[in-house]
Amino acid sequence: MKQKTKAVISLILMLTMSLTMLIHVHAADMAEAERQASALKRLGLFKGVSDTDFDLNRAPSRTEALVMLIRVLGEESEVLNGNWSHPFTDVAAWADKYIGYAYEKGLSGGISASEFGTGNASANMYLTFVLRALGYNDKSGDFNWNEPDALAKSVGILPGNVDTSNFLRADVVHISWAALEARLKEESWTGARKLSENLIAVGMFTSEDYRAAKQIAGKDESQPSEDGKAIVSSFAELKAAMENKAITVININSDMDITEKYFYERDTDLMINIEKGKTITISGEFIPVGCSITNEGDIIVKGIFDRGLCSLINKGTVTVKSGGTASSGVSSTDNSGSFIVDMGGNLLIERGTSFNNLGTMTNNGYISIKDGGSLNNRDGSIINNGIIDLYTFFEGDIKDITGTGKLNDSRE
Numbered sequence: 001m002k003q004k005t006k007a008v009i010s011l012i013l014m015l016t017m018s019l020t021m022l023i024h025v026h027a028a029d030m031a032e033a034e035r036q037a038s039a040l041k042r043l044g045l046f047k048g049v050s051d052t053d054f055d056l057n058r059a060p061s062r063t064e065a066l067v068m069l070i071r072v073l074g075e076e077s078e079v080l081n082g083n084w085s086h087p088f089t090d091v092a093a094w095a096d097k098y099i100g101y102a103y104e105k106g107l108s109g110g111i112s113a114s115e116f117g118t119g120n121a122s123a124n125m126y127l128t129f130v131l132r133a134l135g136y137n138d139k140s141g142d143f144n145w146n147e148p149d150a151l152a153k154s155v156g157i158l159p160g161n162v163d164t165s166n167f168l169r170a171d172v173v174h175i176s177w178a179a180l181e182a183r184l185k186e187e188s189w190t191g192a193r194k195l196s197e198n199l200i201a202v203g204m205f206t207s208e209d210y211r212a213a214k215q216i217a218g219k220d221e222s223q224p225s226e227d228g229k230a231i232v233s234s235f236a237e238l239k240a241a242m243e244n245k246a247i248t249v250i251n252i253n254s255d256m257d258i259t260e261k262y263f264y265e266r267d268t269d270l271m272i273n274i275e276k277g278k279t280i281t282i283s284g285e286f287i288p289v290g291c292s293i294t295n296e297g298d299i300i301v302k303g304i305f306d307r308g309l310c311s312l313i314n315k316g317t318v319t320v321k322s323g324g325t326a327s328s329g330v331s332s333t334d335n336s337g338s339f340i341v342d343m344g345g346n347l348l349i350e351r352g353t354s355f356n357n358l359g360t361m362t363n364n365g366y367i368s369i370k371d372g373g374s375l376n377n378r379d380g381s382i383i384n385n386g387i388i389d390l391y392t393f394f395e396g397d398i399k400d401i402t403g404t405g406k407l408n409d410s411r412e
Contacts, residue, residue: 030056032161032218033170036177038236039217043205045072046176056170063095065121065172066102069129072176074204075101088116107132123164126172127152134195135185156182177217215247216240242270249273257281266290268309274299276316282324301345307331320345320365328353341365341386349373363388363405377401
């Protein structure tokens with residue numbers, strides 16, 4: 001009886017360990033798919049259901065798979081600007097040009113003479129699409145459309161993390177990302193031998209864009225990039241770049257809204273630059289540790305912006321809205337632009353933080369200087385129409401602070 005009990009317990013432990021390993025592997029693959037989807041989006045080759053949701057844990061329809069392929073090939077503009085026809089009666093109006101283009105170019109047929117098919121795409125279907133796009137022809141015997149795996153592996157478009165039995169949008173991303181480095185069957189008219197080279201040659205994206213996308217995807221992460229720089233245009237790309245230790249400079253070249261709670265720690269080796277004319281809105285919680293941020297655009301704080309060992313050089317505008325809090329610990333702020341605290345907003349200069357005001361500071365809300373925090377206003381101007389609680393250090397002449405608000409000087 002004891003031996004049977006031990007055997008049952010051992011079996012349960014083995015099954016539990018196997019299930020845990022499968023969960024970890026799936027989570028790791030999905031995280032990789034998210035990075036690759038962000039990289040493809042950076043190149044203009046992939047779209048999600050929204051700016052922040054790629055919906056990767058769902059099976060793609062046949063139409064979705066075909067549309068995603070056309071985007072990866074960089075041919076969406078040609079599709080939308082052309083007139084294409086097909087014989088199928090089950091195609092939605094929005095997808096009509098995509099299906100017509102694929103039909104005329106020989107990328108895809110239907111499930112019958114009159115039906116394209118409204119079911120889910122299989123791995124065989126998408127691999128066949130991609131192989132045809134690379135110049136391989138199943139009709140002339142390069143491969144069998146229902147058995148594309150062997151050729152797909154040999155040309156490098158079937159990485160090991162693709163689940164061909166439970167085919168999801170995440171697997172479409174894995175294949176699509178791998179296809180960029182796949183060799184074309186024959187040299188393109190542009191002289192390119194790889195799909196990525198051909199897309200660069202026709203102006204779909206630049207080599208710099210592709211290098212930045214590789215950094216976002218985490219490719220060759222152990223090797224630093226040529227200059228350690230990345231250009232990002234979405235929060236997903238920003239996160240991926242911050243988590244890639246090979247990247248030491250991040251340039252934000254598009255408006256973005258940080259809507260979630262995000263904490264990340266570096267070894268004070270990362271520089272983040274917000275370009276002039278770009279707006280970063282923090283609606284959630286953004287907690288960077290170990291970096292420096294230079295703002296030449298606009299930072300709008302609606303949620304929590306809490307820096308640790310993270311300097312802020314503001315040459316643009318920082319606005320802390322009602323309900324928002326900007327705080328920091330053991331960090332410095334050099335403001336040569338405009339720093340505004342709206343009514344209901346909070347600026348906490350605390351935990352050993354120094355705030356050097358060389359520009360203008362306008363407070364209609366609440367500012368606290370305590371716990372070793374210091375405010376230097378020798379060369380700037382402060383208009384206080386709210387409340388300032390001063391407990392620790394102030395440099396400059398308090399009489400230079402103007403406005404109708406209240407300043408509580410509690411320094412000993």
